Amino acid sequence: MKPRPWFVLFLALPAAVLVLAPASQAEQKSAEKPSLRATWQMPPACDPFGQPRIKDLKEELRQTGYRLVIALHPDTPPTKEGVYPPRDLYLVNADGSGLKPITRTPDKDERVPRTSPDGKRFTYNYGDFLVDVKTLQPRKADAGYVWTPDSKRTATCEKRGIVCTDIDTGDESPPVKVPRKVDIVDLSCDGKWFIFEIRDFLGQKYTIDFLAADGSGDIRKMPNHPKGGGECHPAFSPDGQWMCWNSGESLSIRRFDPLLPDGTDGKITTLPKEKIGQDPCGRWSHCGRYIAFVRIPHAGTWKVHSPICIVRVADAETITLSPPGLVGHHWDYDWLPPEE
């Protein structure tokens, strides 16, 4: 009996679909670009000068899913004494969308959020409070704001030396004696080096210095930016291989290598000042490709609305998040992982 053509077609079509579909899916997959979604891997690996993946920085940031926690003064004028109303904390997507309040305390000032290395928690008010990133519920912490690599403790330099405080139990480590009291602002991801700034030190008005976390050795000064000016607010990249700092009229980046005499190889990348503005204090994204900062116009003042911006290090492309209100330019912002 000769099979009818429609019956053959009836059998052949599903078979063809079954055979061809996986192949086309594979083709489609190979043609698809890799996901840009940030993974917040530990230990971190940073590639500050990695080529842009999408020309449009806003779109690239949208695809990463990164978020930021920022402290905002309400968009109201200051008092006649120049005092702005207290800040509240907000969550915002890195592309500027989705502004959402975290705190609603108009009579209290919330400021200087600092994300733990694993991205699961952040402190604010210099470690006075702790927030779980999932629940966004704050609680008292009485810690510092420089996290240790294990994301369990914070380090502060007191007159007794450097003390690490367990953020959950409040237990303090024995103090590590240091040559002098310093205001540590960051700790390398291997937990071995503190970085900070000292005024009027070693004959310089401003210096960026580093010190072994075990207190051994002297305080070591990093070379100032050749143009001089700022030299403050140093921040390690999450992998501890790079640092950015406010070099006065712009944001500068260099390698951090404590094995070298100056702690760096001498090469400095200074981002274009017309894009960055004056006194930028940078916070690195977890992948090291982006740095958040507040752009203050040159010869301007931070006491006016200065927008929070993100710069892509590789090509100095910037976007402005520009939420309403005033963002303090001294690290009133930090990165958070994408929402799960």
Place this chain on the structure above:
Amino acid sequence: MRAPTGSVILSKRSERRISPRLLPSEGRRPECALAQGASHGNTAARPHPFAFFFPLAPSGAFEQRFNRPSRGSNAKDGGLRAFGFPGLAPGARVQSPLPGLVRFRAPRRGEACLARALAALALVAVMSAGCQEVSPETAGGAPPVVTTKGGVAMVRLPGGWFIMGSAARGQTDEPPHRVFVSPFDIDACEVTQAEYEKVAGRNPSRWKGGANPVEQIRWADAARYCNARSHLDGLRPAYDEKTWACDFSADGYRLPTEAEWEYACRAGSRTQFCFGDSPAALAEVAWFKDTGDRGPHPVGQKRPNAWGIFDMHGNVWEWCNDFYGEEYYASSPERDPAGPPKGTSRVLRGGCWNSRADLCRSAYRNEEDPGYTDTCFGRDIHGFVGFRCVRRPGAGHEAPGRTQS
């Protein structure tokens, strides 16, 4: 009669062991011990803060404080004389064969009577010798307030002995010790922005307000202000503006020494704060973190201490003249200590509006780079550091004194 070293003799029938506490705690009323002795092997070689030296005995350092039944010390010869304390018969000798173990021997009745008489004599001698801690009570009430030529109210403090430092847990740089400070005048309030601007011609403060304390002040700015104020009041400036050396013999204004600051703050108290030990009550006299406000407040709004001085706790940290030395108390002179001869940081005292209660303690020592102005890192929230001035008493042509109520 001397007990052999290492013997345990309290009475012919019994023995008692006493646990010594090596350091006194704050929060106790002053208690005197009439004793003499030498350094114990496990304590630092410095006079015990609670010691009042028995004038009939050879000089020596009183080293240990005992919980019960009395207070005593080890003498150079291995013994100790203690008089008139409950639980320990007068004239008893104390042996300290081992650190942490002190043994008493009860004397005979005749010895006890003699010792009590000597104790009474000694007490009179000590009081008359002036080796007494000074407080507003012992000084005969609140000290006079004088108004300087420039119109600033200063409290005229009598000189005297006090216990500087504390045995606060975790603090290694403030061991208690006896200090004498000479009389001085001290600003009743922190230098205000209006006062600073009048003298220095500018106001660097973050938190503007004429009656607010001036802040964001470098140590040298404060010293320079002292000199300028001295000039205006016709006094000899205390600071050499090239070296910043302080001439303590000058009659002009200067920053208080750390000892002067603490003496002025304590006002005769031995407690954590000038009024007592409770951080909960600190809000009555201080602007600090728990009062929950942003920034400093106009000076003189809280209750003053017993000397009549305002805002010694909280509001803004106050620069002192001294370099900071962690070990300094171990070797500082007993009279008018003026800090180490050199150092990298200067002392700040009193805590500020953003400080926890424990940083506002009378004895708490902070240190900071003298170039610190808190104008960069976090300048949008800071405004922590100010100062007040002191001068030799009777300097200048102040308005007639009045007694502060």
